Structures are given as structure tokens and as C-alpha cells.
Amino acid sequence: MEENQPNQPHLDIELSEEVAEGIYSNLAIITHSQSEFVIDFVKIMPGIPKARVKSRILLTPQHVKRLAKALVENVQKFEQTHGKIKDVDTGFPMNFGGPTAQA
Numbered sequence: 144m145e146e147n148q149p150n151q152p153h154l155d156i157e158l159s160e161e162v163a164e165g166i167y168s169n170l171a172i173i174t175h176s177q178s179e180f181v182i183d184f185v186k187i188m189p190g191i192p193k194a195r196v197k198s199r200i201l202l203t204p205q206h207v208k209r210l211a212k213a214l215v216e217n218v219q220k221f222e223q224t225h226g227k228i229k230d231v232d233t234g235f236p237m238n239f240g241g242p243t244a245q246a
Contacts (some may be wrong), residue, residue: 166197180207 168184175181180202187194202210222228 155215168197172196175204175207177205 170185170187173185182200183196184198186197214225
């Protein structure tokens with residue numbers, strides 16, 4: 144993290160225990176209007192054709208642009224440390240490519 148510059152205001156950010164646990168998502172659906180972007184984070188499970196939105200985030204276009212820039216910068220830093228992230232685009236992952244479970 145960057146340290147505060149001398150003339151910049153300080154911001155304290157609180158993180159509750161519930162939020163700190165995080166929510167797992169393996170699919171993001173992004174929609175937008177003229178004034179906002181909506182990002183729905185979804186968890187899909189193998190072999191289950193129905194999935195639930197686990198979290199919805201609404202952002203202004205300006206915040207989305209800053210978020211996109213921050214994500215690109217962080218992916219670059221990650222890859223410098225851990226190696227290139229393999230990008231596998233197999234379409235919509237309904238079955239995750241694994242064997243079908245049987246009971």
C-alpha cells in the first residue's frame with residue numbers, strides 16, 4: 144500500500160468480521176446504464192443449472208474505470224511474482240469440464 148502523502152486526508156476503513164470472511168465467486172456478470180455499472184458476483188456449482196447472485200456491487204463509470212486500472216496493475220504485479228496466469232476460455236462453465244457425479 145502507498146503511504147499517505149503529507150497534504151492528503153487520512154481515511155480509516157473498517158472491516159467487519161462477516162465481510163472479512165469474503166464471498167467466493169467464480170462468475171461475474173456485468174451490466175451498465177448511462178449512469179452506473181452493476182457487477183453481480185455468482186457462485187456456480189458443477190452439474191447444477193441454477194446459480195445465485197452472492198453479491199451485487201453498483202459503481203459509477205468513473206469508479207469502474209479506476210477499478211479496471213487497479214485490477215490490471217495488480218494482475219501485472221501478481222504475474223511478476225508468481226508467473227503468468229493461464230487464461231483458459233472454455234465458454235460458459237456449466238459442468239467445469241469434470242466427470243459427472245453419480246450417487
